[in-house]
Amino acid sequence: MSEPKALIRPDRGEDAIAIHLVNKDGYDTFAKGLTAGQRAALAAQKFDGSGYQVGIVPDGDSWFAVGGVANPESLSSWCLAKLAEELPEGVYRVATTDPGSAMFGWITGQYRFARYKNDDKAPAPRILVTTQVGQIDAATAEAESECLVRDLVNTPPEDMGPAALEAECERLAKVHKADLTVVRGDALEQGYPMVHAVGRAAARHHAPRLMHLVWGDAADPVLAIVGKGVCFDSGGLNIKPGAGIRLMKKDMGGAAHALALAGLVMGAGLKVRLHLLIPAVENAVSGNAFRPGDVLQSRKGLTVEIDNTDAEGRLILGDALTRASEEDPDLIVDFATLTGAARVALGPDLPALMARRDETADAFLAAGKAHDDAGWRLPLHEPYREYLASDVADMANSANNPFAGASVAGLFLDRFVGEGIDWVHYDTFAWSPVSKPGRARGGRGLGLRASWHAIRARYGQ
Ligand code: BES
Ligand code: ZN
Numbered sequence: 349m350s351e352p353k354a355l356i357r358p359d360r361g362e363d364a365i366a367i368h369l370v371n372k373d374g375y376d377t378f379a380k381g382l383t384a385g386q387r388a389a390l391a392a393q394k395f396d397g398s399g400y401q402v403g404i405v406p407d408g409d410s411w412f413a414v415g416g417v418a419n420p421e422s423l424s425s426w427c428l429a430k431l432a433e434e435l436p437e438g439v440y441r442v443a444t445t446d447p448g449s450a451m452f453g454w455i456t457g458q459y460r461f462a463r464y465k466n467d468d469k470a471p472a473p474r475i476l477v478t479t480q481v482g483q484i485d486a487a488t489a490e491a492e493s494e495c496l497v498r499d500l501v502n503t504p505p506e507d508m509g510p511a512a513l514e515a516e517c518e519r520l521a522k523v524h525k526a527d528l529t530v531v532r533g534d535a536l537e538q539g540y541p542m543v544h545a546v547g548r549a550a551a552r553h554h555a556p557r558l559m560h561l562v563w564g565d566a567a568d569p570v571l572a573i574v575g576k577g578v579c580f581d582s583g584g585l586n587i588k589p590g591a592g593i594r595l596m597k598k599d600m601g602g603a604a605h606a607l608a609l610a611g612l613v614m615g616a617g618l619k620v621r622l623h624l625l626i627p628a629v630e631n632a633v634s635g636n637a638f639r640p641g642d643v644l645q646s647r648k649g650l651t652v653e654i655d656n657t658d659a660e661g662r663l664i665l666g667d668a669l670t671r672a673s674e675e676d677p678d679l680i681v682d683f684a685t686l687t688g689a690a691r692v693a694l695g696p697d698l699p700a701l702m703a704r705r706d707e708t709a710d711a712f713l714a715a716g717k718a719h720d721d722a723g724w725r726l727p728l729h730e731p732y733r734e735y736l737a738s739d740v741a742d743m744a745n746s747a748n749n750p751f752a753g754a755s756v757a758g759l760f761l762d763r764f765v766g767e768g769i770d771w772v773h774y775d776t777f778a779w780s781p782v783s784k785p786g787r788a789r790g791g792r793g794l795g796l797r798a799s800w801h802a803i804r805a806r807y808g809q
């Protein structure tokens with residue numbers, strides 16, 4: 349990844365290559381202002397103003413660029429992404445409008461994950477200068493946090509185990525002068541029995557743990573952010589088949605979202621008392637793995653019968669949500685790659701959002717729409733609670749029917765969130781299966797910008 353901080357700079361009147369943005373409807377008018385030679389050059393590049401097209405236009409001894417966008421007056425986050433990807437190294441400015449939210453795509457369009465490529469020839473950065481100086485830092489912080497999610501998710505599981513997630517939390521704590529406590533070993537077994545049970549089968553260097561970062565003024569309202577850190581999900585003894593296991597390095601995607609969001613909250617100095625809770629485990633197969641039929645104790649005191657060891661995320665989150673609830677929070681937000689059912693229902697572009705309060709759900713949905721990170725609400729439908737009944741324990745960890753899997757997982761989590769607490773749960777895919785401008789195939793934030801803007805609006809000064 350190139351250093352994102354430098355990709356957008358204040359315009360100091362230097363020679364920057366102009367980028368003109370047009371759409372199909374406006375292309376003929378735009379072309380009338382060009383010379384015959386310039387029109388011919390664009391025709392040779394098959395440029396007609398369609399979305400994401402990139403054209404180079406000779407201009408005397410120099411050249412300028414044109415980009416096809418849907419609406420040149422109102423740019424989406426991705427309008428500049430293809431240009432940032434395809435234009436040669438250089439310094440650019442948008443001639444036709446302010447880049448605004450398209451700054452995000454300018455940066456994420458240049459994201460690459462090359463840590464394991466020996467022969468990598470990283471393209472030199474393409475710099476955007478803008479007179480919207482006041483927006484540069486916020487847009488850069490947001491894009492950087494997105495790139496952090498991608499880096500964490502893309503890193504192979506041997507190198508992104510619980511210890512690596514701990515190191516990320518440590519880095520974050522250092523940058524923002526937050527307090528970090530890491531619970532492991534006997535203390536984990538006592539305090540977070542479900543985190544321990546899920547993670548205990550992993551090799552020693554991937555031992556389970558719970559990271560708890562605290563930041564901000566104790567007098568401010570408590571915001572708790574929780575993320576599923578299953579660094580690899582084999583399914584456990586209910587082992588996943590080949591196709592299902594292939595992408596399970598991304599099962600710590602919720603933790604990546606939580607870390608990134610916490611970074612944004614602290615970076616902006618929001619008036620909150622932040623609690624970031626990340627249970628980190630590998631769901632591994634081994635002689636001491638937890639089993640279907642086992643009954644786990646939980647931090648809350650509820651007993652949970654294991655119906656399926658592949659429904660592990662809700663177990664580790666259950667204990668973390670209990671801990672979060674102990675702080676009398678104003679709001680809890682959790683992120684988790686929790687169910688295949690959410691992906692079946694909504695596909696890879698739309699994270700499923702569940703919430704107790706309609707106003708809170710609406711605020712998050714609206715923020716997502718406004719910032720090119722739309723989600724879709726699924727219900728916490730009370731009658732489905734009975735799907736989690738157990739003959740021997742207080743509840744089971746999965747249902748023995750194929751219905752409403754994402755909602756049922758949400759209802760499981762709900763049991764561990766303190767009564768009356770405002771709570772938002774994101775069941776996110778954390779992955780782009782195909783590359784689109786600004787969204788390379790691989791790890792991806794889904795629900796990150798929505799929740800960031802909703803939280804900023806809620807607690808912003
Ligand atoms: N990590 C998976 C969910 C998942 C699978 C997310 C594929 C994204 C893509 C989770 O731990 C899991 O395996 N859930 C099971 C639950 C079931 C056993 C009740 C699922 O969704 O199949
Ligand atoms: Zn699983």
Ligand code: ZN
Nearest residue numbers: 578581599661
């Ligand atoms: Zn999982």
